[in-house]
Amino acid sequence: xxxxxxxxxxxxxxLGRAGPLAPVWLATLRVVVGWWFFxxxxxxxxxxxxxxxxxxxxxxxxxxxxxxxxxxxxxxxIPGFVExxxxxxxxxxxxxxxxxxxxxxxxxxxxxxxxxxxxxxAEFGHGVVNGDLMxxxxxxxxxxxxxxxxxxxxxxxxxxxxxxxHPRLKHLLx
Amino acid sequence: MTDTIDKAAMALSSTLLLAxxxxxxxxxxxxxxPYGAAPTTNEAGEVIAQPGIDPAVRTGLVLAGLAVxxxxxxxxxxVPATGAEHRTAADTTAETQ
Numbered sequence: 001x002x003x004x005x006x007x008x009x010x011x012x013x014x015l016g017r018a019g020p021l022a023p024v025w026l027a028t029l030r031v032v033v034g035w036w037f038f039x040x041x042x043x044x045x046x047x048x049x050x051x052x053x054x055x056x057x058x059x060x061x062x063x064x065x066x067x068x069x070x071x072x073x074x075x076x077x078i079p080g081f082v083e084x085x086x087x088x089x090x091x092x093x094x095x096x097x098x099x100x101x102x103x104x105x106x107x108x109x110x111x112x113x114x115x116x117x118x119x120x121x122a123e124f125g126h127g128v129v130n131g132d133l134m135x136x137x138x139x140x141x142x143x144x145x146x147x148x149x150x151x152x153x154x155x156x157x158x159x160x161x162x163x164x165x166h167p168r169l170k171h172l173l174x
Numbered sequence: 175m176t177d178t179i180d181k182a183a184m185a186l187s188s189t190l191l192l193a194x195x196x197x198x199x200x201x202x203x204x205x206x207x208p209y210g211a212a213p214t215t216n217e218a219g220e221v222i223a224q225p226g227i228d229p230a231v232r233t234g235l236v237l238a239g240l241a242v243x244x245x246x247x248x249x250x251x252x253v254p255a256t257g258a259e260h261r262t263a264a265d266t267t268a269e270t271q
């Protein structure tokens with residue numbers, strides 16, 4: 001809750017007011033986003049295995065964008081890694097979100113992917129606010145809200161002795 | 175000190191995000207055709223108008239805003255917020271009662 005008496009626009013704010021639908025909606029959103037990435041990844045795995053050659057080509061084509069230096073470096077220096085990590089990470093990020101495990105870690109990964117997609121697709125025919133940016137913001141939202149605790153395995157994982165003994169691990173969980 | 179860092183990080187992050195999307199979006203709209211971030215082409219596919227603001231500037235601002243948020247998150251992992259441990263302890267106590 002935040003309350004600032006000096007600013008009439010920054011009044012009382014409490015997410016608890018959202019009611020019982022909020023956690024269910026967050027869990028639903030998390031699973032939908034998870035399925036989106038899982039489907040994108042697993043179909044690449046089925047078709048190309050760990051040799052998704054379109055990955056380095058895509059990054060190579062990002063030369064004129066704001067992420068160009070990083071993208072071109074990855075495409076030219078570690079193409080084999082890119083070919084493997086794209087389908088693998090998409091699949092694992094999707095699975096993690098679907099079951100609600102390591103949601104914050106998975107959301108960071110998803111946000112990085114979407115940043116590359118948003119900047120790389122870069123046609124912006126309908127403006128910079130497009131589906132890719134919305135996907136990026138969805139991952140950031142799941143990260144900020146820690147959506148794995150709602151009907152997700154993170155609620156169980158955070159009670160494990162390993163996590164209890166190393167509380168900073170909770171930052172990776174939802 | 176940490177409270178100041180929290181506020182500064184959130185303010186900077188939000189400012190960069192909104193500047194890249196909303197403020198420069200409004201500037202681009204007021205600048206005339208094309209109203210979006212893509213060039214306007216004629217039926218032959220030739221570019222007849224370029225966006226007033228390079229999309230790289232706008233995407234760069236947004237990504238910089240998210241990077242600030244990410245760096246602040248890493249800082250918070252390294253330096254937990256004052257009271258966070260107390261809240262956790264209180265929650266645990268409440269759950270066990």
